[in-house]
Amino acid sequence: MVSKTKKPSIPITEIEQSAFCQTDEDLASKTLQEEFEIGVQWQKLPISYMRTSPEQLSNNIQKAKKTLGQKLVILGHHYQRNEVIQFADFRGDSFKLSQFAAEQKEAEFIVFCGVHFMAETADILSTPQQKVILPNMTAGCSMSDMAQKDDVLDCWEDINDVIGSKSSLIPMTYMNSAAAIKSLCGENNGIVCTSSNADAAFDWAFERGDKILFLPDQHLGRNTAYKKGIKLNEMIVWNPFKPLGGHTEEVLEKAKIILWQGHCSVHTRFTLEQIRQARETHKDINVIVHPECTFDVVNEADLCGSTEFIKKAIVDSPAGTKWAVGTEISMVNRLAEENPDKTIFCLDSVVCPCSTMYRIHPAYLSWVLDGLLEGVVVNQIQVDQKTREFSRIALERMLSVV
Ligand code: 13P
Numbered sequence: 001m002v003s004k005t006k007k008p009s010i011p012i013t014e015i016e017q018s019a020f021c022q023t024d025e026d027l028a029s030k031t032l033q034e035e036f037e038i039g040v041q042w043q044k045l046p047i048s049y050m051r052t053s054p055e056q057l058s059n060n061i062q063k064a065k066k067t068l069g070q071k072l073v074i075l076g077h078h079y080q081r082n083e084v085i086q087f088a089d090f091r092g093d094s095f096k097l098s099q100f101a102a103e104q105k106e107a108e109f110i111v112f113c114g115v116h117f118m119a120e121t122a123d124i125l126s127t128p129q130q131k132v133i134l135p136n137m138t139a140g141c142s143m144s145d146m147a148q149k150d151d152v153l154d155c156w157e158d159i160n161d162v163i164g165s166k167s168s169l170i171p172m173t174y175m176n177s178a179a180a181i182k183s184l185c186g187e188n189n190g191i192v193c194t195s196s197n198a199d200a201a202f203d204w205a206f207e208r209g210d211k212i213l214f215l216p217d218q219h220l221g222r223n224t225a226y227k228k229g230i231k232l233n234e235m236i237v238w239n240p241f242k243p244l245g246g247h248t249e250e251v252l253e254k255a256k257i258i259l260w261q262g263h264c265s266v267h268t269r270f271t272l273e274q275i276r277q278a279r280e281t282h283k284d285i286n287v288i289v290h291p292e293c294t295f296d297v298v299n300e301a302d303l304c305g306s307t308e309f310i311k312k313a314i315v316d317s318p319a320g321t322k323w324a325v326g327t328e329i330s331m332v333n334r335l336a337e338e339n340p341d342k343t344i345f346c347l348d349s350v351v352c353p354c355s356t357m358y359r360i361h362p363a364y365l366s367w368v369l370d371g372l373l374e375g376v377v378v379n380q381i382q383v384d385q386k387t388r389e390f391s392r393i394a395l396e397r398m399l400s401v402v
């Protein structure tokens, strides 16, 4: 038995999140120097980039992109700011962007406008000749930071010690985790999933075992398992700061799903009260949320699905329909701008972007592209060989189940 009592710690990315919540501001980018004034701890840049206006940065990026031509591909997650996503050659959710990274063999440089775990995934799935760049190295993810490798290893060993050969435990990690966690899954007959294919990944896992350790988002794990007919009393939450995750051996033996105690700081802001208010204000509103939202919120919503699912549902809906959306605000605002014939708003009236996605300011994009023009690769994401090998196995399993 290896687990011990550890000191609970909150990731810095989680603490910083609230600094971004504003009641009356729009999300237009300012100079990086001005954005630093709220006390964020982002990667430092040469002062000239800090002071350049967003308009000038936009011109510079455009020119650099043109000069780099086919050598460069920019991938952008839907949660990116407008001033950045406008330069993406491909936009998508994390599943779609992984597919692009796996299929796209021509470009020498893949600049990933998203967060660290997504860039790691692109590095693992791309060819060894391609170089993946994350414009701001501090663009992490608080949920991913909640599952540290040593804690997950302790958990994995503890549960296996308890269940022995009586059951077979399949590790499954959400894409939103470090490559080391994906590697642990690949090495132990497990799989990666995204919110787009979590359902199919559960089927895959139950064809091979009778228990799932789901990392790191307890909400996606619970919402998906419940949808598959697993009862709430068959699921437990593993607290990494308590011995045996806070459970007895008997409870661990009985549980069908063991959920890591992680969450998304953005999606857990949505509440039943917000849904009630949206329904009261707009008679025929459709409430659509991401499965990282809490169980109650998902059950109260009309529809629930991945970022790509939300986008498609709204874009394909008839003119005049009304949508209250429980996902990241930059994406919701963009959907509203691009679908002016519909009423689209975020469930949460407080403007609260994902603080780590927001770290990709256009100044960083301009900086890394200027580096490439000078023959310097800055902020390359390189996963080590061993981690790469096993995480690739788990990621290829993910790409094969839809
Ligand atoms: P998607 O899998 O929907 O892209 O979600 C990524 C993410 O970070 C959601 O919080």
Ligand code: SF4
Binding pocket: 115, 140, 141, 142, 143, 144, 176, 264, 265, 266, 267, 328, 354, 355, 356, 357
């Ligand atoms: Fe991480 Fe949540 Fe941001 Fe997604 S929205 S990158 S899970 S903090």
